[in-house]
Amino acid sequence: MSAPTTPLKLEQHLDISQPETDPASLLAAQCPLSKQQVKQAMAKGAVWLTRGKYTARLRRAKKPLKPGDTLHIYYNEAVLAQQIDDAILLSDQQQFSIWYKPYGMLCQGSKWSDHTTINRFAELNLTPQRTANIIHRLDRAATGLIVLGHTKSATAAIAKQFELRQTEKVYQVIVEGQFPDTPLTLTTDVDGKPACSHARALHYDSEQQRTLVEVKIETGRKHQIRIHMASSGYPVVGDRQHGHASGDDANLQLTACFLAFNSPTDGKRIEFTLPEQYRPQLQALKTA
Numbered sequence: 326m327s328a329p330t331t332p333l334k335l336e337q338h339l340d341i342s343q344p345e346t347d348p349a350s351l352l353a354a355q356c357p358l359s360k361q362q363v364k365q366a367m368a369k370g371a372v373w374l375t376r377g378k379y380t381a382r383l384r385r386a387k388k389p390l391k392p393g394d395t396l397h398i399y400y401n402e403a404v405l406a407q408q409i410d411d412a413i414l415l416s417d418q419q420q421f422s423i424w425y426k427p428y429g430m431l432c433q434g435s436k437w438s439d440h441t442t443i444n445r446f447a448e449l450n451l452t453p454q455r456t457a458n459i460i461h462r463l464d465r466a467a468t469g470l471i472v473l474g475h476t477k478s479a480t481a482a483i484a485k486q487f488e489l490r491q492t493e494k495v496y497q498v499i500v501e502g503q504f505p506d507t508p509l510t511l512t513t514d515v516d517g518k519p520a521c522s523h524a525r526a527l528h529y530d531s532e533q534q535r536t537l538v539e540v541k542i543e544t545g546r547k548h549q550i551r552i553h554m555a556s557s558g559y560p561v562v563g564d565r566q567h568g569h570a571s572g573d574d575a576n577l578q579l580t581a582c583f584l585a586f587n588s589p590t591d592g593k594r595i596e597f598t599l600p601e602q603y604r605p606q607l608q609a610l611k612t613a
Contacts, residue, residue, distance in 0.1 A: 332402035333357070341394040348372070349386040352398050366398060369405050370439035373397040382439065397436075404437045412446050415470070416597060420479035420590060422447065422457075423597045426471045428576050432462040447473050460484045464548065466563070469496070469581030470599050482589035487545070493585040493596075496540045496550055499578035499605045500559035501568070503529050504536035511553040515546035522553045530607045535562060537607055539582075550579060562610065578605045 337356045345351060349367065353360040364386045366372055374383040375395040383396070390396070413425040424443060426432075431442045439445045447457035458474040460483050474480025486492050508525035521543040528537045536559070540550050551567045554560055560568025563577040582604055585596040 332406075334401045334403070335398075336400075337396075337398045339396040341390045341396065342392055344392065345390040346387055348374075348383060348388055348390055348396055351390075352396060356398065356400070358398075358400065362400075363398065366400055366405060366438075368440070370434055370445065371399050371401070371405060371437055373399070373436070399436045401437045404435075405440070407438075407441050409441050411450075412443050413603070414447075414450070415600075417451070418588075418590070420476045421460075421472055421474050421483060422451065423584070424471050424473065425599065425603050426463055426468055428468050429465060431465055432459050432471070443471060444473055451475075461487050461545070463581060464551075464577070464579075466577035467579045467581065468603065469579075470584045470597055471581070472584065472586075472597075479589040483586055486586045490543065490545075491586065493583070494542055494545070494581065495583035496542070497527070497580050497582045497605050498538050498540060498550060498554060499562045499607060499610065500536050500538050500554050501562060502534060502536065502559050503531075504538050504559050509557065511557055513553055513556045515544075515549050515552050518544075518546055520544045520546045520549050520553070522550060524553070524557075528607060530611070533607065533611055535607060535610065537605060551577075575610055578610070580605050 335356055339351060339355055349360050349363045352363045367384050367386060370382045372383045373380055409429040410427040412427060412430060414422060415425055416423040426443050434442045444457040444459050455475040458480040460472050460474050460480060463469060463471055472483060474483060504526040506526060511522045511524060514520060523541045524538050526536050527539050542549060548567060551561050551564050555567040561577060561579050563575040582599040585594060588595050
């Protein structure tokens with residue numbers, strides 16, 4: 326039996342000394358990749374162009390280059406091969422849109438790619454096509470509602486509301502154990518900063534010994550809900566970082582289910598509720 330092949334990973338940087346019109350061919354000539362592989366890497370956000378003080382992803386295989394430019398390719402075969410479920414467009418408000426983010430989809434790319442990010446997915450799938458800007462984030466393993474901005478003014482206006490805590494965010498999680506019937510307010514600091522979550526039990530499954538819990542957060546610290554649930558003795562199912570590995574290897578059961586903010590177009594309060602089929606399901610864990 327032959328040994329498994331190690332996925333190819335490389336970085337290549339190419340300074341441009343004269344005008345060029347075929348960056349894909351230039352990169353292919355400098356590294357062990359075909360032109361088609363380079364073009365595929367470009368489409369997935371693994372090729373960058375530095376011009377003056379600015380560096381940005383390069384996706385056009387025939388982009389004219391100038392002397393003084395620098396091409397960069399960050400090729401990671403394993404990263405580029407990653408596949409995820411599609412995001413679901415729930416509401417297109419033209420200047421912004423509301424999506425369901427599935428498990429594994431990112432809110433931020435890396436130098437190696439951005440093809441598994443929700444904003445890149447939106448840019449490729451919205452009609453008409455528009456720039457999609459990240460306003461707030463959900464963990465890679467979390468699912469649920471997320472808003473993207475499509476104009477500078479709308480993006481800034483909604484982002485300001487997140488910054489000033491003028492939005493309303495409600496999550497549902499499935500936790501290990503029987504969560505108390507009395508609602509809890511959790512205030513354990515997160516990364517040394519004050520954090521506040523309000524949690525109440527929705528339904529307990531005695532067979533699984535797990536509870537569906539609704540959590541409303543006043544602050545938005547990284548991993549806040551996961552840390553608060555674990556510190557209270559009821560870790561989120563599938564949370565291998567703050568809880569414990571589940572015997573059934575379930576995905577993280579944490580979903581953003583409700584989002585409210587003021588519309589950047591007319592200032593009216595708008596609310597978005599995640600359809601039931603995308604929320605955590607105790608029954609689904611039982612039958613998985």
